Amino acid sequence: xxxxxxxxxxxxxxxxxxxxxxxxxxxxxxxxxxxxxxxxxxxxxxxxxxxxxxxxxxxxxxxxxxxxxxxxxxxxxxxxxxxxxxxxxxxxxxxxxxxxxxxxxxxxxxxxxxxxxxxxxxxxxxxxxxxxxxxxxxxxxxxxxxxxxxxxxxxxxxxxxxxxxxxxxxxxxxxxxxxxxxxxxxxxxxxxxxxxxxxxxxxxxxxxxxxxxxxxxxxxxxxxxxxxxxxxxxxxxxxxxxxxxxxxxxxxxxxxxxxxxxxxxxxxxxxxxxxxxxxxxxxxxxxxxxxxxxxxxxxxxxxxxxxxxxxxxxxxxxxxxxxxxxxxxxxx
Amino acid sequence: xxxxxxxxxxxxxxxxxxxxxxxxxxxxxxxxxxxxxxxxxxxxxxxxxxxxxxxxxxxxxxxxxxxxxxxxxxxxxxxxxxxxxxxxxxxxxxxxxxxxxxxxxxxxxxxxxxxxxxxxxxxxxxxxxxxxxxxxxxxxxxxxxxxxxxxxxxxxxxxxxxxxxxxxxxxxxxxxxxxxxxxxxxxxxxxxxxxxxxxxxxxxxxxxxxxxxxxxxxxxxxxxxxxxxxxxxxxxxxxxxxxxxxxxxxxxxxxxxxxxxxxxxxxxxxxxxxxxxxxxxxxxxxxxxxxxxxxxxxxxxxxxxxxxxxxxxxxxxxxxxxxxxxxxxxxxxxxxxxxxxxxxxxxxxxxxxxxxxxxxxxxxxxxxxxxxxxxxxxxxxxxxxxxxxxxxxxxxxxxxxxxxxxxxxxxxxxxxxxxxxxxxxxxxxxxxxxxxxxxxxxxxxxxxxxxxxxxxxxxxxxxxxxxxxxxxxxxxxxxxxxxxxxxxxxxxxxxxxxxxxxxxxxxxxxxxxxxxxxxxxxxxxxxxxxxxxxxxxxxxxxxxxxxxxxxxxxxxxxxxxxxxxxxxxxxxxxxxxxxxxxxxxxxxxxxxxxxxxxxxxxxxxxxxxxxxxxxxxxxxxxxxxxxxxxxxxxxxxxxxxxxxxxxxxxxxxxxxxxxxxx
Numbered sequence: 004x005x006x007x008x009x010x011x012x013x014x015x016x017x018x019x020x021x022x023x024x025x026x027x028x029x030x031x032x033x034x035x036x037x038x039x040x041x042x043x044x045x046x047x048x049x050x051x052x053x054x055x056x057x058x059x060x061x062x063x064x065x066x067x068x069x070x071x072x073x074x075x076x077x078x079x080x081x082x083x084x085x086x087x088x089x090x091x092x093x094x095x096x097x098x099x100x101x102x103x104x105x106x107x108x109x110x111x112x113x114x115x116x117x118x119x120x121x122x123x124x125x126x127x128x129x130x131x132x133x134x135x136x137x138x139x140x141x142x143x144x145x146x147x148x149x150x151x152x153x154x155x156x157x158x159x160x161x162x163x164x165x166x167x168x169x170x171x172x173x174x175x176x177x178x179x180x181x182x183x184x185x186x187x188x189x190x191x192x193x194x195x196x197x198x199x200x201x202x203x204x205x206x207x208x209x210x211x212x213x214x215x216x217x218x219x220x221x222x223x224x225x226x227x228x229x230x231x232x233x234x235x236x237x238x239x240x241x242x243x244x245x246x247x248x249x250x251x252x253x254x255x256x257x258x259x260x261x262x263x264x265x266x267x268x269x270x271x272x273x274x275x276x277x278x279x280x281x282x283x284x285x286x287x288x289x290x291x292x293x294x295x296x297x298x299x300x301x302x303x304x305x306x307x308x309x310x311x312x313x314x315x316x317x318x319x320x321x322x323x324x325x326x327x328x329x330x331x332x333x334x335x
Numbered sequence: 336x337x338x339x340x341x342x343x344x345x346x347x348x349x350x351x352x353x354x355x356x357x358x359x360x361x362x363x364x365x366x367x368x369x370x371x372x373x374x375x376x377x378x379x380x381x382x383x384x385x386x387x388x389x390x391x392x393x394x395x396x397x398x399x400x401x402x403x404x405x406x407x408x409x410x411x412x413x414x415x416x417x418x419x420x421x422x423x424x425x426x427x428x429x430x431x432x433x434x435x436x437x438x439x440x441x442x443x444x445x446x447x448x449x450x451x452x453x454x455x456x457x458x459x460x461x462x463x464x465x466x467x468x469x470x471x472x473x474x475x476x477x478x479x480x481x482x483x484x485x486x487x488x489x490x491x492x493x494x495x496x497x498x499x500x501x502x503x504x505x506x507x508x509x510x511x512x513x514x515x516x517x518x519x520x521x522x523x524x525x526x527x528x529x530x531x532x533x534x535x536x537x538x539x540x541x542x543x544x545x546x547x548x549x550x551x552x553x554x555x556x557x558x559x560x561x562x563x564x565x566x567x568x569x570x571x572x573x574x575x576x577x578x579x580x581x582x583x584x585x586x587x588x589x590x591x592x593x594x595x596x597x598x599x600x601x602x603x604x605x606x607x608x609x610x611x612x613x614x615x616x617x618x619x620x621x622x623x624x625x626x627x628x629x630x631x632x633x634x635x636x637x638x639x640x641x642x643x644x645x646x647x648x649x650x651x652x653x654x655x656x657x658x659x660x661x662x663x664x665x666x667x668x669x670x671x672x673x674x675x676x677x678x679x680x681x682x683x684x685x686x687x688x689x690x691x692x693x694x695x696x697x698x699x700x701x702x703x704x705x706x707x708x709x710x711x712x713x714x715x716x717x718x719x720x721x722x723x724x725x726x727x728x729x730x731x732x733x734x735x736x737x738x739x740x741x742x743x744x745x746x747x748x749x750x751x752x753x754x755x756x757x758x759x760x761x762x763x764x765x766x767x768x769x770x771x772x773x774x775x776x777x778x779x780x781x782x783x784x785x786x787x788x789x790x791x792x793x794x795x796x797x798x799x800x801x802x803x804x805x806x807x808x809x810x811x812x813x814x815x816x817x818x819x820x821x822x823x824x825x826x827x828x829x830x831x832x833x834x835x836x837x838x839x840x841x842x843x844x845x846x847x848x849x850x851x852x853x854x855x856x857x858x859x860x861x862x863x864x865x866x867x868x869x870x871x872x873x874x875x876x877x878x879x880x881x882x883x884x885x886x887x888x889x890x891x892x893x894x895x896x897x898x899x900x901x902x903x904x905x906x907x908x909x910x911x912x913x914x915x916x917x918x919x920x921x922x923x924x925x926x927x928x929x930x931x932x933x934x935x936x937x938x939x940x941x942x943x944x945x946x947x948x949x950x951x952x953x954x955x956x957x958x959x960x961x962x963x964x965x966x967x968x969x970x971x972x973x974x975x976x977x978x979x980x981x982x983x984x985x986x987x988x989x990x991x992x993x994x995x996x997x
Contacts, residue, residue, distance in 0.1 A: 047585060047587065047617055047619065048617070048619060048635055050635075050637065050668060050670070051670050051672070051684060053684075053686070053727065056684055060681055214729055215684075215685055215686075215727075215729065215730055215733075216729030216730070216732060216733065217729070217732050217733060217736060259683070261675045261676070261680070261683070262629075262676055263629050263630040263673065263675060263676055263845055264630075264673075264683070264843070264845070265842070265845050266841070267841050267842065267843055268840070268841045269733065269840065269841075270733070270734070270839040270840040271733065271734075271736060271839070288733045290685060290733060290782070290843060291671075291673070291683045291684060291685035291782075291843065292681070292682075292683055292684045292685070293673075293675070293680075293681050293682070293683035293684075294675075294680065294681060316841070318841055318842055318847075318848070318849075320629055320845035320846075321629055321845070334681055
């Protein structure tokens with residue numbers, strides 16, 4: 004009310020000119036409004052599409068597709084994995100066996116699964132894997148996993164040795180496969196010999212696509228079982244035995260290694276402990292996108308540290324963050 | 336709470352009981368004049384010293400406003416020594432929210448002195464008309480030409496130069512008014528280079544360029560009603576902030592509104608004023624001019640607000656009342672993108688405001704009851720609902736796991752004041768109670784770097800409402816020659832929101848030394864005192880003086896930051912025909928009660944002496960004023976308690992300006 008914009012005294016007006024004037028004004032105002040709207044909608048810089056931001060470096064695969072199919076007599080074996088590809092690191096595998104004579108799924112079999120890599124000198128090694136596959140009755144497939152430790156290349160090749168039984172007869176098949184590079188660093192893996200002399204493997208399972216948020220961090224931790232007996236007929240599974248490590252703890256300290264981030268860390272992270280499915284679960288908070296290092300300290304069931312070093316918590320701008328001797332780098 | 340609601344209801348019913356006697360008919364023109372009695376503070380946009388001032392300089396001339404300064408541009412106004420989230424700052428009642436997480440763009444930076452008519456400052460809960468507040472309200476009133484019987488063109492052009500920072504400015508405004516139609520327009524352009532401090536050293540990154548344009552069109556839809564559309568466009572380019580590690584590349588604001596006003600000749604309601612508004616602000620920081628920065632970082636921010644306000648004026652005999660409905664919806668988003676030293680690497684991105692929506696709706700009532708010719712009772716209240724929504728709540732979950740994505744708060748407010756005039760003496764006493772919701776940064780901010788205490792700040796969505804209890808009193812004496820007025824107010828603020836060091840988390844910004852989270856203190860207290868005097872020594876020689884003192888303490892009796900030390904200003908004004916001279920001295924005493932905990936160090940005292948002279952004459956029929964003056968005549972090197980990072984203020988500055996009125 005500070006500005007008395009209406010002068011009530013002025014009552015002598017010409018109706019005609021009023022009408023004309025109003026029209027003119029209306030025209031002006033509509034022009035003004037249009038100009039205004041135009042200016043409003045034009046933003047100088049575009050906002051970041053956050054949903055799309057993480058996709059620029061992270062590809063998330065949701066669909067399980069066939070990787071290979073093997074024919075053995077009347078049996079057809081299908082192996083299914085995420086995106087129809089085997090990648091270095093953790094792979095969940097789903098296997099179907101069909102009797103093409105009867106067109107029935109074989110579901111009472113004992114299926115074994117052994118991946119082997121043979122190098123140029125002919126030596127074979129394996130990698131963490133589930134040797135006896137479980138049958139998933141709900142979805143009708145055999146379920147297992149394998150953690151490929153190397154990518155296929157000219158000098159080393161992966162082969163799968165699969166056996167299964169049907170009608171009390173054991174069949175075995177061998178299939179050459181290709182293991183590709185895992186470009187999603189959130190599914191990286193590492194292998195190392197711990198202070199107890201054993202060889203361990205840590206492979207990230209989830210999240211495939213992290214967010215700037217609390218992320219449930221899932222990893223598989225495996226151990227190579229040194230063979231205690233002489234090798235039998237190749238491939239002798241006792242020579243290539245790996246097991247899930249039980250009741251160990253993986254202490255977590257995530258940090259950004261980028262020098263300008265000065266060893267930045269996050270908070271409310273939870274160390275990884277084993278859950279019923281055998282995998283290790285923890286929580287990692289990522290405060291922004293970019294390169295992160297998951298620094299680990301690996302403790303056995305007695306709480307003894309068998310690998311990993313504590314990293315500095317100092318804020319050191321300009322200096323690349325020092326990593327634990329046990330770590331996995333991720334990027335999102 | 337329940338009791339408060341009852342009191343509130345009582346207040347409302349009281350108004351209507353009082354207002355039921357409607358048989359007397361009053362002349363609406365007189366009535367309208369009286370409606371304006373309700374607390375309208377009107378000032379010409381110029382200070383005593385200087386006629387061509389920036390909005391900031393003009394605000395600084397008020398007793399209860401002080402400033403946090405991050406450079407020569409866009410000062411953050413502190414009302415009653417409280418930071419800007421504690422006051423409601425509006426333009427003609429419209430809420431506008433800055434788009435910068437570092438408060439580089441207070442609302443006052445989006446207007447210009449030549450599109451404003453007045454600034455209405457209300458202290459404490461009296462300022463609840465436009466929304467919930469603790470410190471009070473600052474309403475920037477836009478220039479608005481009345482309808483006139485005859486067609487009239489009016490205008491002014493002002494130009495000037497300030498030597499210290501080579502600031503050159505051009506301000507022009509024009510209006511056309513007729514019986515049916517009014518148009519108001521203004522244009523302003525300022526360009527300044529770096530200023531120099533009292534040691535004649537250039538303060539790097541203190542330049543600015545600002546362009547501002549406004550347009551208002553009104554037409555009379557009937558004898559007693561009018562429709563008006565208004566817009567302000569403001570653009571600032573290449574603005575330096577010497578106290579911050581980055582500058583501004585570009586900020587733009589578009590502030591628009593449409594107002595419908597209806598007057599009533601008869602009846603209880605005298606005026607009804609409804610406005611819908613929209614404003615959009617974009618703000619892009621720039622650190623490429625700072626090669627010393629280790630990290631290049633983009634920090635764009637956007638703020639968009641839609642709103643409605645509707646005001647009714649009621650007048651009945653000695654009782655008048657103002658009822659206002661406020662509703663607005665704001666979306667604030669701010670991003671940070673850090674670039675690694677190896678630019679081929681992945682950039683690092685996060686939101687500093689993760690898409691925060693604030694929706695507010697509130698009803699406010701202010702009443703004035705002239706009990707007698709000597710005494711007046713003001714009382715009122717408001718009740719608001721404040722709703723927040725965080726689009727990417729996972730950001731907030733990092734520090735506050737599981738905090739809800741939405742939060743609704745009820746914000747009540749009450750105030751009452753009694754004024755008494757006996758002969759030449761006047762007295763007043765009043766009190767208030769009110770809540771405010773945390774600001775976007777306080778509630779949802781994410782690693783917002785504060786270069787003052789060098790901490791990264793994290794908002795807390797679960798903060799309690801800040802609750803203020805205030806008391807105020809004044810006493811004064813005035814006669815033809817002499818006046819003296821003392822004002823005090825005292826705030827007891829429960830759940831006082833302030834940043835406290837978090838032992839968790841590590842900083843994200845490389846300059847930062849740690850992480851602070853916004854938390855609530857149990858309470859804090861604030862005391863403000865001001866003393867104003869004036870004396871007419873001769874008919875053409877006038878003296879004025881002001882003394883202010885403030886004290887702020889937290890629950891542990893520690894000092895609060897940004898509390899002004901004892902400060903003074905004294906000025907003399909001499910008029911000789913068309914020539915007038917002004918001189919003033921102002922300064923602060925040594926800051927005794929500083930707060931190292933919040934990053935403050937002790938600021939020494941300073942005294943500044945200013946001088947100016949102006950001459951009014953006519954070129955043809957045009958009234959022309961020419962002014963020459965100097966600020967900080969003695970070239971003192973100083974910085975004030977509220978200068979961010981102790982950046983030195985401007986040294987001696989000689990200014991000239993010329994104004995034509997037609």
